[in-house]
Amino acid sequence: MYAQQAEARKRTILIIGSGFSGIAMAIALRRHGISDIIILERAKALGGTWQANSYPGCACDVESALYSLSFAPNPDWTNTFARQPEIQAYLARVANELGITPLIHFGEEVTGARWDEASQQWSVTTASRTWTVDVLVMANGPLSDPIPPNIPGLDMFCGPAFHTARWDPSVPLEGKRVAVIGTGASAIQVIPAIQPIVQQLIVAQRTPAWVMPRATWTIPKWRRTLYRRAPMLQRLLRGCLYFYHEFVFLPFRHPMLRRPGVALVGLHLKRQVRDRTLRAALTPTYAVGCKRLLVSNDYYPAITQPNVTLVPHAVMRVEPDAIITADGARHPVDVLILASGFRVTDPILAPVIIGRDGRSLADVWQGSPKAYMGTTVAGFPNLFMLLGPNTGLGHSSLVMIAEAQSKHVLGVLDLITQRGARSAEPRSGAQDRFVRMVDEGHSRSVWIRGGCKSWYLDKTGRNSALWPFGVGRFRRTVERVREEDYLTVADQAR
Numbered sequence: 001m002y003a004q005q006a007e008a009r010k011r012t013i014l015i016i017g018s019g020f021s022g023i024a025m026a027i028a029l030r031r032h033g034i035s036d037i038i039i040l041e042r043a044k045a046l047g048g049t050w051q052a053n054s055y056p057g058c059a060c061d062v063e064s065a066l067y068s069l070s071f072a073p074n075p076d077w078t079n080t081f082a083r084q085p086e087i088q089a090y091l092a093r094v095a096n097e098l099g100i101t102p103l104i105h106f107g108e109e110v111t112g113a114r115w116d117e118a119s120q121q122w123s124v125t126t127a128s129r130t131w132t133v134d135v136l137v138m139a140n141g142p143l144s145d146p147i148p149p150n151i152p153g154l155d156m157f158c159g160p161a162f163h164t165a166r167w168d169p170s171v172p173l174e175g176k177r178v179a180v181i182g183t184g185a186s187a188i189q190v191i192p193a194i195q196p197i198v199q200q201l202i203v204a205q206r207t208p209a210w211v212m213p214r215a216t217w218t219i220p221k222w223r224r225t226l227y228r229r230a231p232m233l234q235r236l237l238r239g240c241l242y243f244y245h246e247f248v249f250l251p252f253r254h255p256m257l258r259r260p261g262v263a264l265v266g267l268h269l270k271r272q273v274r275d276r277t278l279r280a281a282l283t284p285t286y287a288v289g290c291k292r293l294l295v296s297n298d299y300y301p302a303i304t305q306p307n308v309t310l311v312p313h314a315v316m317r318v319e320p321d322a323i324i325t326a327d328g329a330r331h332p333v334d335v336l337i338l339a340s341g342f343r344v345t346d347p348i349l350a351p352v353i354i355g356r357d358g359r360s361l362a363d364v365w366q367g368s369p370k371a372y373m374g375t376t377v378a379g380f381p382n383l384f385m386l387l388g389p390n391t392g393l394g395h396s397s398l399v400m401i402a403e404a405q406s407k408h409v410l411g412v413l414d415l416i417t418q419r420g421a422r423s424a425e426p427r428s429g430a431q432d433r434f435v436r437m438v439d440e441g442h443s444r445s446v447w448i449r450g451g452c453k454s455w456y457l458d459k460t461g462r463n464s465a466l467w468p469f470g471v472g473r474f475r476r477t478v479e480r481v482r483e484e485d486y487l488t489v490a491d492q493a494r
């Protein structure tokens with residue numbers, strides 16, 4: 001047994017990405033006695049989504065007391081909903097203090113990975129070299145690869161044009177005519193932040209969003225001191241927020257409970273936008289919650305400012321100095337900001353991760369990502385995905401999801417050790433059962449029945465992005481490993 005454990009500790013684990021999930025995984029592995037860990041990060045700094053999204057106004061839309069690692073509470077949050085620089089600094093501090101930063105190889109973008117059944121190892125390639133490892137953890141985030149909008153003429157635009165997740169701070173916006181394409185979570189944060197400095201702001205809205213008010217305020221110094229002296233108080237707050245979000249989630253699944261939420265978003269819009277025509281243009285026709293429910297107190301007030309024009313139409317064409325919207329209007333602009341979202345259901349790495357049978361994840365998924373517990377995939381031994389298919393949340397903190405998945409990964413690694421094996425993958429029957437359970441959970445939900453087209457739905461119409469239940473159920477389902485659901489190389493069944 002001791003020899004087996006010593007062997008297990010020698011395993012090399014490669015983690016793609018140094019965002020919340022990658023850092024949480026590395027810490028969990030270290031605490032489990034596994035030290036041979038490599039983290040590959042394509043950027044020059046850690047933070048994942050909180051490194052990539054540095055646009056003005058970027059902040060978390062889950063309260064920071066909940067959107068932090070369970071074992072690293074931060075008494076120093078300066079706002080109930082921390083801003084991006086503070087979140088990135090928090091993650092960097094935790095990674096430094098727990099010795100994770102030296103494990104990160106920056107500027108290493110993974111271009112492919114192949115499982116070798118003979119050696120029972122993964123070969124992971126980057127531009128600089130090939131890494132041969134025993135276990136591969138994809139912690140590269142579901143919202144990390146921007147989708148530029150597919151609009152004719154976009155590449156002919158003469159001025160600066162960039163995606164919110166690729167913000168170019170060298171472009172001055174002061175006194176410029178700026179267009180923002182999109183009205184999702186990124187757009188509604190960037191619009192109020194830049195509205196006061198630009199000369200004119202065109203907001204190109206293809207589909208309006210439902211927006212909730214947000215309980216955001218600066219945390220006074222005395223409260224931060226209190227949290228430092230009595231950490232239990234912040235833990236208590238975290239617990240309250242956790243249960244509050246679990247409660248707020250119920251209407252997503254039970255239409256009967258939706259009335260108060262519908263009234264709240266309607267009232268928020270009515271109070272903040274007095275002009276009836278503008279209000280009508282900002283009112284969605286789909287059910288509240290069908291698309292990601294947004295939270296903001298300053299989006300509607302920004303839209304009502306005299307230098308802002310809401311254009312409630314899709315952008316049909318881009319000319320070198322203007323955008324043309326579906327109503328035929330031409331809007332001259334100097335800068336284009338693309339708040340057009342991310343590749344969620346067709347992940348960029350899926351075609352280049354090659355499993356046991358020589359098939360890629362994209363081949364196996366056929367446009368609809370599926371994984372056992374959102375974490376492992378039949379035919380892909382020793383591959384783990386954090387924040388993988390059907391693990392997303394529209395209502396609470398994804399950090400808790402990543403931590404629960406990390407526990408699952410440790411459980412599977414322990415199982416491999418116990419069985420004296422080299423690799424594990426889920427049985428396809430177990431994976432199918434899990435996917436059926438998730439699909440049934442979605443079948444009557446607002447995400448499917450709410451009358452909208454959202455980034456949660458893949459090209460087959462399946463919701464392969466979200467977990468359909470509460471966070472508590474995710475933890476209960478995923479943290480514990482059901483041994484019978486996993487095949488190891490020692491099994492004759494394979």
Ligand code: NAP
Nearest residue numbers: 059060061149150182183184185186206207292339340341
């Ligand atoms: P998104 O929600 O996918 O929004 C993209 C927007 O671009 C939508 O309004 C979409 O319109 C529009 N769009 C896309 N292609 C277009 C085209 N060709 N012409 C016109 N409009 C087009 O992306 P996001 O705002 O970046 O947010 C993505 C997710 O990231 C969020 O839902 C959230 O989970 C996360 N996020 C979180 C935070 C936070 O915590 N604070 C902040 C930002 C993002 P349609 O609706 O018509 O498709």
